[in-house]
Amino acid sequence: MAVAPYASPVERAWYYVFRAICALVLLFLIAPILVIMPLSFNAEPWFTYPMPGWSWRWYEDFFSSDRWQIALQNSIVIAVSTTILASFLGVLAALGLSRSHFPWRALVMGLLISPMIVPVVITAVGMYFFYATIGLTGSYLGLILAHTALATPFVVITVTATLTGFDYNLARAGAGLGAAPARVFFRVILPLILPGVISGALFAFATSWDDVVTVLFIGSAEQRTLPRQMFSGIREQISPTITAAATLLILFAVFLLATVELLRRRSERLRGVRV
Amino acid sequence: MPRAGGVERPSRPATQAMVSLATDIVRTADGVPLKVTLRRVDRARKLKAVALVVPLFLFILLSFAIPIGVMLFRAVDNPEIAGALPNTVAELARWNGDELPDEATYAALAGELQAAHKSKTLGLIGKRLNYELPGVRSKIMAIGRAVTKIEAGPYKDAVIGIDPMLGERRLWTVIKSAGEPYTIFYLLSALDFERTQDGDIVNVSADRAIFRDVFLRTMGISMTVTLATLVLGFPVAYLLASLPARTSNLLMILVLLPFWTSLLVRTTAWVVLLQTEGVVNDALMLLGFVDERLQLIFSRFGTIVAMTHIQLPFTLLPIYSVMKTISPTHVRAARSLGAGPFVAFWRIYFPQTVPGIAAGCLLTFILSLGYYITPALVGGPTDQMVSSFVAIYTNMELNWGMASALGAILLAATLVLYLLYNRLIGIDKLKLG
Structure with a gap:
């Protein structure tokens, strides 16, 4: 987009004003993330600039404190289990849903996606009541089941979207050449939809990794996750260690984003879509 | 009258063909009529497709839908x-x-x-x-x-x-x-109604009425946030859609990085920024916009700013993906036919972006209705939304009937909008990232 040669002076002015507005909005989007990262290296426990000096002390605190380390381990265990379970269930369902003439497709899809839309507090309270009666509150299993329910919609959406561009003749060709259905899936379908599956799995991971509400309701002190630890930290006494944890989480988000973007571009290339 | 070409259709052979069709049904190698075999294959395929969905369907039913159903029942259980x-x-x-x-x-x-x-x-x-x-x-x-x-x-x-x-x-x-075994007391209370001794339903006295205000506040905050994300997101979506791919992909990172960053991290960032002794106040003082430090944290303004920041990508991305499909030749055609830049934009370009605006705004509005964490950390006592009251009645007041009734009303509102979204846009059109 450049100024057209026939543009009037007002148009030219507007062109720059418009770009300035967009730059401000993009700054608004990225500024909080950029501002909080350096603060985590502040030598003093303040949250403002100019910083009197640089230090690693909040990172040392993060990596040496038992509370933060247990929270980190809990987050990893729960998020990895959730990712495996959600990917398995989600990919199976997406394969079924993308077959033509699936009965009541809109209705079934609506139910399967609803955990993404229903306010998390309602989900968490419902699970809190229900899981209490079957002894699942305050357990890792309870949290993994809750997170899986919240995460599967992302897997279903991403994998279904990948499958809409899938050429089923390839699967038929595999079957015609004598491969059993499982072999067709693992040797033909899965390699082709793998970018979508991995994106979905990363979304599932991020959903579990970010969740604080269901942990508040159905987790006990034993299942304290990283976001839960941050939440109580902000509520009680905001300590700079939280900014160190936040910075680490932002770096992790960069990694997730980069992976998903690379996968998306790769799958677009494979499908012949211009990047 | 002879048809074009002058060939009249011979009638006898046609009848014969029909007769022979009726008697010689096409059969597969094992003698079963083809129609039956096809139907069988079709049914088997359908069953297979359903079998693939059943595990997740049951899982969602048991771990999600039934718990919520049980909670809704608590709203009337007595x-x-x-x-x-x-x-x-x-x-x-x-x-x-x-x-x-x-x-x-x-x-x-x-x-x-x-x-x-x-x-x-x-x-x-x-x-x-x-x-x-x-x-x-x-x-x-x-x-x-x-x-x-x-x-x-x-x-x-x-x-x-x-x-x-x-x-x-x-x-x-x-x-x-x-x-009585069932009661509408909680649902009535959740809307600030009560029953008199004679069984009439009346408004509760003004000093005890809280929930209508909470629902209105929730709607108000959600609408403000939706509008703010639209106003901020539309120009950026337009810029990203019209820039060459290389530049727009780079700028897109600025939109997607916050999207992938944990909600709690972004809320934490705002808590840090909006402190009375924080960065935003420092900047305002330095630039001379204000004489004394503003109360930004624990305020309605702070809540709306943080929520707008978090929801902006959700509104922006659907608008962007619709704008990507609009051909630039339309506006050029309008300009060459004599339309000014504003008219060309407003009459030709903008109407084509409406599906994206609807999708983005509806999604942001639905998600905003259920906000809990951000108002809890950035807002003050009078900025808490319905979800907070559901949480308070569950954890602190231990009045589960009330928690469920408030939840039921919030859920009903969300589901109506979800159905609308599904009808207008289709949930399978939802794009992530």
């Missing part, structure tokens, strides 16, 4: 009084409500309160009645202690002697209605 005072409730079924209940009812109540005092369940009865008659809890505890001293009947005067409240119809009306 087990406390019927469980603690079964005989009194049974006696009250005969009561017409015009005068005081009879001796048998008083005797039943006295007996059951004595039993409740012994089994230490008086608190439960007091708590339940207290929902409908504020302040009655301590009285019930005192009555329960005193009633153990009555050893034999007649009970009516003795019981009224403990507390004159027991000689009023009001308490009995409440016990009767609280003793």
